[in-house]
Amino acid sequence: MIAPPSPVPDSKISLWTPFTFSLFRAIWIASLVSNIGTWMQNVAGVWLVTILTTSTLLVALMQTATSLPSFLLSVPAGALADLTDRRRMLLFTQGFMACMATLLGTLTLMGNISALGVLSFTFLLGMGAALNGPVWQTITPELIPRPVLPFALTLNGVSINVARAVGPAIGGVIISYFSPGYVFLLNGVSFLGTWIVIYSWKRKVAVSSVPAENFIGALRAGVRYVQYSPAIYAILIRAFSFSFGASAMWALLSIVVARRLQLDSSAYGVMLSWLGAGAVSGAFTTGIINRRFTVNQRVLIAIVIFTGTNLSLAFFPAAYWLYPVMFLSGMAWLMIMTSFNTTVQLNLPKWVQARVLSIYMLVFQGGMALGSVTWGTLADHFSLWIALVAAAVWLLLSAFLAIPFPISPAENLNLTPAEHWPEPTVQGDIDPDDGPVVVMVEYMVKVADIPAFRQAVDQLVRLRLRDGALRAGVFTDVTNPSRITEFFYVATWGEHQRQHHRFTKEDLAIETRVIHFHTGSVPPRVTHYIAFPKAPNVDIAPPFENMEGQS
Known part of the structure; x- marks a missing residue:
């Protein structure tokens, strides 16, 4: 069995540190080969459809066939990844894609x-890729210590960009001299390499003492976690606004090369090569950039660079002027992708990791898709330069989102379960599906401290909602304002048990601030209530109609 990652002194961390972990190194190499195979497959598939049909629509639908599954399955895939053994799920998805590519x-x-x-x-x-994506994103934090994670995610980005540069070229050579069929077969073999590495990973599966979630409940829990996590939805808003504006470069670059600059496809390939070279080069500056700039500053730098990219595509008169612009854009793309991805992952406890990552991926890709349609429509109805300038203006305006939605640093968060709530002693047996459940916590607070207490308890109420409560609030006794009761309402007893294990040590600091205002001689009184028909040791009253005539 492979040992869990050991801590690494911050002073010794560099871009190459993740490669000192043997399993990460093996998975990274296998992933690089698989990514190259995927890009080879993309080229061969489009080319094969092009020669098999005269329909432009069918050729255009190749992009839809690639991206639509992610739109449909990414969030359900995230829920599955959190509910099932991630290793087994990866073995299934990698094997499924290997079979499909080989059969094709x-x-x-x-x-x-x-x-x-x-x-x-x-x-x-x-x-297969849509089901694989969320769970693949979650395995890196299991293999790498938290301080090394930004460099590991940067290397994952390098893998994708190297594959983007190499895969189409290799695929094109094989298509020219042989057949697209051989490309598909090689892609199938590339999945097998990843399958073998994952199979050799003897992942230790944590045994949970709480009732398992069902699929629909898991989906709701993921959405609810985002809804009541300001740090997460701030990242989602910033990521969507950036991808919407940055998509103009990806969507309109080929049109700029072909129509405005009057160049052939080789020039377009050179542009993409400069972009890829910038992304790979940017990996070597990741450590310096991350130390010198906060995540908000890195996002701002990327916004400025992509604003300049869109304006350059609109106005620069020659291709060679655009080469350094593409290089800088590649560096900025890797920097912001790594910043968003790392910050999301560092904000997530393990129990909800894949679900929220899948929502992040959906939001980012949604921004890319909607942006591409928007800027393409503007280019068709008005002009290319108007679309590019509009995208640049959008990006500049999106920079002001940093004021209401700043991205908080997450490197020092402690998201391990606090496990400090004692289980209540119940009378009789309670089924995990029994409910709903109401929990009440009674505090005694000095009248002078009530305003400060209210601010602190509001944060605690948000945590209750984030971790599973359907409703939550705070009430004051009208006869004694010092007696304040916090309540939260949970759908089932099993869901409340899961709440106990979702509360993290980071959350514990907020609860401690609330309890600090309690002035009673004993700790705050906690009471659990379950729906009347299922409550143990309670006689059920007869229906009202049977009580008529009784005195």
Whole structure:
């Protein structure tokens, strides 16, 4: 069994530190090979559909077949990743994609594939990728100590950018001299490499003493966690606003090269190469940048660079002027992707990690998709430079979102379960599905301290809602204003038990501030109530109609 990652002194951390962990190193190499195979597959699939049909719509639908599964499945996949054994889920998704790619390659080489067949297999591969994405994102924090995580995520970004640069070129050579079928087969083999590495990972599965969540409840819990986590939805708002504006470069770059600069596809490839080179080069400056700039400053730098990128694409008269712009854009892209991804992951406890990451991925990709449609429509109805300038203006305005939605640093958060709430001693048996449950906590607070207490308890109420409560609030005794009762309402007894294990040591500091205002000689009184028909040791009153005539 592979030992858990050991702490690393901050002074010794660098970009190469994640590679000192053998399992991360093996998975990174396997992932690089798999990413190259995926980019080879993308080129071969589009090319094969192009030669199998004269329909422009079918060719355009290749992008839809690739991205639609992520839109449909990313959030459910996140819930599944939190409910199931992540190692087994990865083995399933990697094996499924290997089978689909191999079957597509075999049918292609046999001459038994059509354009609709390629689209269908592309959609199936997209489903595998959508199910794989959230759980794949969550394994890096299990392999790497928290201080090294930003560098590990940067290396993951480098893997994707290297594959983006190398994969299409290799795929194009194989298509030119052989057949797209061989590309599909090689992609199938690339998944097998990752499958073997994951299979060798003897992951220790934590045994939980609380009732398991069901699928629908897990989905709701993930959405609720985002809703009541200001740090998370601040990142989501900033990520959406950036991806919406930055999508103009990705959507309109080929049109700038072909129509405005009147150049061929090779020039477009060179532009992408400069972009990839900037992203890879940016990885080597990650440590310096992260130490010198906060995450809010890094986001602002990326916004300024992409504003300049859009304006450069609109006005620069020659391709060679755009090469350094693309290089800087690649550096900025890697920097902001790493900043968003790292900050999201550092804000998440393990129990909800994959669900919230899937929501983050959906929001970011949604911004890219909506932005591409918006800027493309503007370019069609008005002009290319108007679309690019509008995207630049959007990005500049989005910088002001840092005022209401600042991104909080998360490196020092302690999100391990506090496990400090004692389980109540109950009379009789309570089924985990019994409920609803109402929990009341009674405080005695000095009248002079009530305003400060209210501010502190409001934060605690938000935590109750975040961790599973359907309703929560604070009431004051009208006959004795010093007696204040906090309540929260939970759907089932099992969900309340899960609340006990979701409360983190970081949350404990907020609860401690609230309890500090309590002046009673004993701790605040905690009372649990369960819905009357299911309550143990309580006689159920007869219906009203049976009581008529009784005195």
